[in-house]
Amino acid sequence: MNPSTTILITGASSGIGATYAERFARRGHDLVLVARDKERLDALAERLRADSGVAVEVLQADLTQAADLAAVEQRLRDDARIGVLINNAGMAQTGAFVQQGAEAIERVIALNTTALTRLAAAVAPRLAQAGTGAIVNIGSVVGLAPELGMTLYGATKAFVLFLSQGMSLELSPRGVYVQAVLPAATRTEIWERAGMDINQLPEVMEVGELVDAALVGFDRREAVTIPPLHVADRWDALDGARQGLISDIRQANAAERYRQPIGQ
Ligand SMILES: NC(=O)C1=CN([C@@H]2O[C@H](COP(=O)(O)OP(=O)(O)OC[C@H]3O[C@@H](n4cnc5c(N)ncnc54)[C@H](OP(=O)(O)O)[C@@H]3O)[C@@H](O)[C@H]2O)C=CC1
Numbered sequence: 001m002n003p004s005t006t007i008l009i010t011g012a013s014s015g016i017g018a019t020y021a022e023r024f025a026r027r028g029h030d031l032v033l034v035a036r037d038k039e040r041l042d043a044l045a046e047r048l049r050a051d052s053g054v055a056v057e058v059l060q061a062d063l064t065q066a067a068d069l070a071a072v073e074q075r076l077r078d079d080a081r082i083g084v085l086i087n088n089a090g091m092a093q094t095g096a097f098v099q100q101g102a103e104a105i106e107r108v109i110a111l112n113t114t115a116l117t118r119l120a121a122a123v124a125p126r127l128a129q130a131g132t133g134a135i136v137n138i139g140s141v142v143g144l145a146p147e148l149g150m151t152l153y154g155a156t157k158a159f160v161l162f163l164s165q166g167m168s169l170e171l172s173p174r175g176v177y178v179q180a181v182l183p184a185a186t187r188t189e190i191w192e193r194a195g196m197d198i199n200q201l202p203e204v205m206e207v208g209e210l211v212d213a214a215l216v217g218f219d220r221r222e223a224v225t226i227p228p229l230h231v232a233d234r235w236d237a238l239d240g241a242r243q244g245l246i247s248d249i250r251q252a253n254a255a256e257r258y259r260q261p262i263g264q
């Protein structure tokens with residue numbers, strides 16, 4: 001990737017986003033860092049400028065707020081230097097589905113799906129026009145596993161995977177790389193913010209290991225990168241089975257098992 005490409009990272013004030021910022025700064029890229037906590041963003045920006053000599057701009061935004069989201073969209077549309085979007089900002093949710101209140105539902109969907117989709121949609125036409133660039137969407141293995149007990153959060157992450165796969169099919173022929181990254185439990189603040197104790201989890205990946213693995217997938221131009229999945233064939237088999245369904249599910253007549261017996 002051209003080192004003059006600027007990378008815009010959402011959720012850059014901590015965890016996975018801050019680690020992406022550090023790694024891309026080391027690669028010599030200028031950065032635009034987006035999150036709500038300006039003090040933390042400023043401190044990170046100052047450190048990255050000093051350590052790596054790159055230009056780092058801070059864009060304070062609450063991506064669940066219309067005006068802030070619109071400002072980041074505008075920046076992605078207008079700034080031709082930005083060639084990569086790391087669509088990372090997200091929040092988790094705890095509790096059973098029946099315990100979710102309207103406000104919490106709105107917030108998690110607004111951040112994990114609406115903002116992510118709108119930012120991708122803001123930058124994609126310009127990248128497609130230029131025939132280059134990349135969009136990285138951070139999903140989660142929870143989006144593959146309703147059994148993990150995070151129904152609402154997992155649903156937003158299933159959305160991220162579907163969106164990324166569709167975007168990849170549409171945009172890769174136009175020169176734009178789209179990657180879905182699916183971490184499993186990773187040591188960041190997301191757990192505490194959602195009121196969960198990370199120490200209760202059996203397996204937790206360190207954030208540096210997660211982002212470095214995601215970047216190996218990025219450099220290989222993988223469409224879906226699942227750092228904790230050791231046997232890559234398992235994903236290939238799952239996705240292959242899904243693709244195998246496509247011709248089967250496009251039928252004009254209901255399947256035999258759904259037909260009413262004649263006379264009833
Ligand atoms: N850690 C894990 O176990 C896993 C994480 N993920 C995903 O990784 C992504 C990053 O999370 P992670 O680094 O773990 O968690 P963190 O809580 O450390 O980071 C979340 C980031 O999102 C920002 N953010 C939160 N709310 C908003 C908002 N309303 N507007 C703008 N920015 C916001 C936070 O900054 P600020 O508070 O300053 O706004 C912070 O920079 C998320 O999408 C998450 O779902 C996926 C699988 C596993």
Ligand SMILES: N[C@@H](C=O)C(=O)O
Nearest residue numbers: 092140142184185190
């Ligand atoms: N962020 C985690 C849940 O809170 C996950 O996706 O595993």
